[in-house]
Amino acid sequence: MIDAGILPVFGACAPDPMLETLRETVLAANRALDASGLVRLTWGNVSGIDRGRGLVAIKPSGVSYAALRAEDIVIVALADGAVVEGRLRPSSDTPTHLALYRAWPAVGGICHSHSRHATMFAQAGRPLPCFGTTHADHFHGEVPLCRALSAPEVASDYEGNTALAIIEHFREEKLDPVAMPAVLQAHHAPFTWGSTPAAAVANSIALEMCAEMAIGALILHPMLTPLPAYLLDKHHQRKHGPGAYYGQGE
Amino acid sequence: MIDAGILPVFGACAPDPMLETLRETVLAANRALDASGLVRLTWGNVSGIDRGRGLVAIKPSGVSYAALRAEDIVIVALADGAVVEGRLRPSSDTPTHLALYRAWPAVGGICHSHSRHATMFAQAGRPLPCFGTTHADHFHGEVPLCRALSAPEVASDYEGNTALAIIEHFREEKLDPVAMPAVLQAHHAPFTWGSTPAAAVANSIALEMCAEMAIGALILHPMLTPLPAYLLDKHHQRKHGPGAYYGQGE
Amino acid sequence: MIDAGILPVFGACAPDPMLETLRETVLAANRALDASGLVRLTWGNVSGIDRGRGLVAIKPSGVSYAALRAEDIVIVALADGAVVEGRLRPSSDTPTHLALYRAWPAVGGICHSHSRHATMFAQAGRPLPCFGTTHADHFHGEVPLCRALSAPEVASDYEGNTALAIIEHFREEKLDPVAMPAVLQAHHAPFTWGSTPAAAVANSIALEMCAEMAIGALILHPMLTPLPAYLLDKHHQRKHGPGAYYGQGE
């Protein structure tokens, strides 16, 4: 999968400080995902993008988090997924990451996990309603459920078609990926994203907590309805957008 | 937000040992909250008050617990929330803390978190019944559910109005904030308090455990009723009040 | 509460190696209980007995596990609960422990906690059926639910009457405390016991796991019935009794 035509540009002999920084950022985000308790075994991966150079850094496939080093992070081309640097095979979900980056220019990092409670919703085929301000702080409304792929879609380009179904869903439902940085794929699990790899991981953590609290709330009140729109808007704007006053304004 | 008229009184050059102690106490309580597992990301904050000087110390907004140092704790004026010491922005929930301190003179510390099981009750819009002695040891009866704010209340002074709704609820229901050091706010999450910041955190931990055990008890017995009043009184008085014989009598 | 008539016998000046061993054993068991994750705050206590001398060692009331040292463990007289050694007040549950020791000579250690899933059953007022071999390995049949105390029983000698109700229940139901080293007290929580303090803690851990698995099994199969008697007997005898072949035969 190594594209010889690109290799000379980012030659293996000359270390590239910008790529090293990207690899370190993506390594740290993968370690944060592991430390969060959201992943078991190797069920998760985080990527980050250098938009200026059209390069994506992503976890190698099937490598345990404990053993992961910066040099194991694989650099692939945004355009076609060709491996630009790295001796390992990139995550099998790489085509999904790349297609989302190509469709949504505001995304700087993507996180995929099979975190337990978010995956329960994905497996049950239910979107995640916004039942409280914790949810509203991170996701502007119901976290959507993306349809399962058809048999032909699975047979031809499974991971690429996964992203196409997500992108299609967001376009049809007029969802803004900045205000809604998460999706649940039916039968599968969540994907989240953000302005950076760390933000993508934080959104996965938030999604998992919201899913767990939603299941408990539904046990206590099976007919529960979402919180009022004015509360949803207030909490989301408190943290995001021009008038945000949560945090230190970084 | 810095009130220049107050700054000279607590000048930045002369370290103030009483404020340092308050900051250390509040820092320790925030760290205890983090260590308890009740918070994820930055979803929680603890404050403490120096009643003599009318000053409140509180966690800065959106700062991770791991990075939190004593000098990051923000000192604000009880009267108007003006920042008296500290380079960071105080928690966005500061107006809620201040209004509760102003209404209830016996309160020495306040803790807010989105702990999972307590938040499930808040999101489901159900108060937390007293199903056992664990609950009775800490909370004298059902932990109340405070109504959600109206759209105008959210639009004008959201965090301040949150406290006003809680205070109004306690007054109308004739609840004593010393015997009932917790509330669940609908659609949102719990607030707890106590004689010190550490006691407020302990009450958040107790509330979370009671909420988790109540959900399980309701799964096992959906029509479960609260424990008898004589058991509630006995357990609460064993730990609190003049005849208390639990603990070392500190 | 110090009984001056007993103090000279176990004089404070002459260290007593047998009491030191008992204190260390009880300290270790309390730490094991804390490490097990079954307790929050100070909601639990373990005791051990020296039958030859009629002395019981127990955790002091309301002291955090992290701060607990051997010299904090309180020595009380089996006969009347008088404090024989120790500067701290013993656990408020001490009268319950003592009455169980007096009633059941085979018991060498007692553990009380408010562990979450066992407490859910106690609060729901349901005994814990034996749904599997994990349960059968430790408890020979359904873990009984002991009735709540009446108002007069609570008013007169709450902690002592707690034990009397348990003992009465075991006698009426012809339960052997060796084969059934656990009870759930209605509205309250579990007590477990064993031949040593460590065995009592292990039974609390086993009870908690069995309770958690029973709730899940009931969610999956609400009409679930207990496992057959021949399997219950087989698993219990594999670990206990004359033909036991589990473990190293210690």
Place this chain on the structure above:
Amino acid sequence: MIDAGILPVFGACAPDPMLETLRETVLAANRALDASGLVRLTWGNVSGIDRGRGLVAIKPSGVSYAALRAEDIVIVALADGAVVEGRLRPSSDTPTHLALYRAWPAVGGICHSHSRHATMFAQAGRPLPCFGTTHADHFHGEVPLCRALSAPEVASDYEGNTALAIIEHFREEKLDPVAMPAVLQAHHAPFTWGSTPAAAVANSIALEMCAEMAIGALILHPMLTPLPAYLLDKHHQRKHGPGAYYGQGE
């Protein structure tokens, strides 16, 4: 139980490097099982096999994981369970392990635990449906429920008959133990296996997660049906079989 006729061959004086490697591998897998959080107390065991020499290494019975050392791992003969090396009694489940190794030549390691959510399904007497891709990645279809043993089977050779019932179930249902490396035994708990002891442990971890997510999915959607066959096949083949492209191709 020591078979004197075999002892001279693997003499106690001459250390056997191949057996040492097997013991270290089995020790590491038992420690990984403990670190996974799947076991409490001593409720689990992992074994590994040296097919060339007909020897199986297994955890000793009832020994805590924290205290476990390589020399504690017991070596038994595949053919008859005779202890070949080791001073401790092997796991009481040894006959189950041995019978599975004899029936299924592709199995290199076996893991038994009472992990909570998998055991809930076993206790409830329900097989574990494949509700998502996490499951499909590890188990090709529904994880089967093996019937409980009859009273005569329990009375004669309980642990051996456990394996016979599992083997019979796989033969009757035409299940391939390589594609389906797990079983739930009714009233009891799961067994998993794999090409190595570490793979067997990984399958136990995967099974536990899939069981937990299935319970949550069933709470959200009680009539949930398994994922489509084409998705099951795709995910299983992505990780296993000739065209696998997950991982680093080791």
